[in-house]
Amino acid sequence: MTESLIPTRVVDGVELPAAGTWRIDPGHAEVAFVGRHFMLTKVRGRFTAVDGAVEVAEDPADSRISVTIEMASVNSGDQARDDHLRSADFFDVESNPVATFVSTGVHWEGNGGSMTGDLTIKGVTKPVTLTVDYLGYAQDPWDNHRAVFSARGRINREDWGLTWNMPLAKGGLLVSREIDLELEVELIHAG
Template sequence: MTGSVMPTRRLGDVELPAAGTWKIDPGHAEVGFVGRHFMLTKVRGRFTGVDGAVEVAENPADSKVSVTIDMASVNSGDQARDDHLRSADFFDVDGNPTAAFTSTEVRWEGSGGSMTGDLTIKGVTRPVTLSIDYLGYAQDPWDNHRAVFSARSRINREDWGLTWNMPLAKGGLLVSREIDLEFEVELIYAG
């Protein structure tokens, strides 16, 4: 990607990625999640099978994002928990091998903003709004132009039919309904 490519541009006082197609680098992308066990302990997991692209528009608010998540790539650090997450109780990976996010609206100010889109998990599609930060640009040793973004949101997993749970003897639930989502992605300029 050497030559006359200008990988960034200035909009006001902020440097942003150049308009064009930026592909997700699957080796440097993950979708993380944080829930609570016994309503107390944070349990973290991630999906490492993440692919997609960002169409950066001249006006950042016109940009489009599409992401596909390989649900079998879930890793929470515990094989038994991961197997349970892959089962029909949660993600039903055999019947729903992927999840997807497709943007519908972008609001941008400075080096951050928000993005609303359709999140599909286990065959259920619902809107989600992500808070987004552009973390910067880097040129790697192989002359690829990279843009790095971080995004986050809180969802109620039951909105996507992920309702498995167990009540606790003194009240509360084994697994929290609210889940924090965290996206960390490196994008490679594709033109």
């Protein structure tokens, strides 16, 4: 194996992906969200159409990521809820078909860290910080080099104009303002 094809390297005693471009594998990427219904029950959903790339830098803290999410791909396991999420009450996918995340800073230590970036939903851009873990490397049966990451964070959906709600008779709201984000991503080394 030539030096340019080595898919990992050791940085400060930890094995990390090699510097270069790593593409998100859409078939093995999940951008999920968890909210509360009646302020009690967890409701989970995910976006099934996710694309993007990570530019892994020699210094992991200089790495960058850019992601595009097709908002119509939302799937929460309930067609009526998904249709409502796609409507103007929430994502308004007819006018805003994609959301994007572009990193603005990375803090990396060992095999994890945090990433800050600009999340744009419905034309509104706000900063978000995610906790990120590098889970490891694998070579698949077709000789693709894969790096696997997990990330999580919490946002207030109202910061992006996602304000639809209904008050409950005994107080509280039908849908929580705080939404947990959970990401599981496989990247394929592209050079």
